[in-house]
Amino acid sequence: MLADLSPLIAATSQWLTCAYPSGGGALASALCEVQARQAVTVAAWLRYPTPVDAALVGMAGPGGSARLDWIAGADDATDHDTDAHAWRTWVDEVVASWAACLLSDPELAGRAVAAVAEGSHGAATPVTFRRLVAPDENDRRAAALLRHPDLLAPVTALHQDQLMNLLQPAQPV
Template sequence: MQADLSPVIAATAQWLTRAFPATGGALASALCEVQARQAATVAAWLRYPTAMDAALLGLAGPGGSARLDWITGADAAPDEDEDAHAWRSWVDEVVASWAAGLLTDPDLAARAVAALAEGGHGTGSPAEFRRLVAPDAGDRGAAALLRHPDLLAPVAELHRPQLLDRLGPGHTLTA
């Protein structure tokens, strides 16, 4: 796979961890970030399964975080320096929505990781995404807000039907 989705994955994971921050110190913050990054990676790989899909994303752009900020109430905070928040333009709303759904539904996360084996992004091995698929007590504690179904519901529900369609029976990802 030649297409680079890393800017979208990084920005979307950053948005998730800022909107639903870790509860605890530096270790909790790192564990929360890893879970957000794994969820955003799986979601991005499902959303853009081919190099052509990723290339089209590069041309059209991911859309930014404005609607997500509005839904979560983060748009009320004034931006001191617009350049410091340029990463927000790389947030993909669908990827964030799908990642939120994966973070709040372990069965859905397991189905999504299994579906990656069909695509061209990687093995989709559960071990590769252990903190997403099988978080331990420390992972869940660190990301209590990030994994809270009620808090993430407004984001997760935005594009849930498309995620379920993507993971539905008979649908395969092509590389």
Template sequence: MHEDLSPLIAATTHWLTSAYPASGGALAAALCEVQARQAVTVAAWLRYPTPMDAALVTMAGPGGAARLDWVTGADGAGADDPDTCAWRTWVDEVVASWAACLLTDAELADRAVDALADPSAVPVEFRRLLAPDDSDRRAAALLRHPDLLSPVADLHHAELLTRLAPGPAMAA
């Protein structure tokens, strides 16, 4: 199921790391990307928890980056170049928003990882998301800055809280 979401995860990660780039060189860029990818992966798995959900988003498409670009003030950037725009159609606004929430709130990130349908089914470690060290934090200073990410995080924060609430909402 999760491999069906790989284009969405890759595009949304790329959007986040483009909008909130690493502070430093190549190592910092790699550390920033890993943190973004882990947050996006958790968010995508929460948003599309079943094989049917993943198949539907793959068939219909996630919606693209237009609103995210507008919210962050980057609207129209690269809109004329079809080669740079193709990946942008695979960006999922809700997943990006949820990932921004997870990157800026450690307690929420812990709850989200715990809420994954069956975290033992996939041997994935989310250490850089859940317990970033000093080099992780320096590399992703922009990506983890609550004030900078708030326009994106606020878009769908309430839906994430609903998703993580105990009870029947978890099965939805």
């Protein structure tokens, strides 16, 4: 049983960087990829907080990128090379939507990273997500499309309410 989210994280990160690519050279592409991977990692850890959750999504599969491709305008009906795009079956729509939310809202990203730090994923090894929560000018320039709230809006709108409910502060009783 697969209790590791790495295929889901890799595929969803790749989808984000293909849909919202960096406009620069190799360094900008790498910085964009790191930011996407950090956002997707945090989103995946929030979505699948336990090893059992990760194992279940590994068995059932995350659903693929079909709806995301359609929303982002990346669906190409003329492309029938399924082997070249087999990674798309590992894309998780909810995780992509949540990652887009985190990339477009620094405050929300900070709350999400704090929530992950309290969970089982963050407990084993403290991980910093600096490029997600405190991007410098080079990071912002490299991921201008990936962090643009208006461009991400169709993807963030898919599952933003679920993420907001998950991250809202506990209400006093």
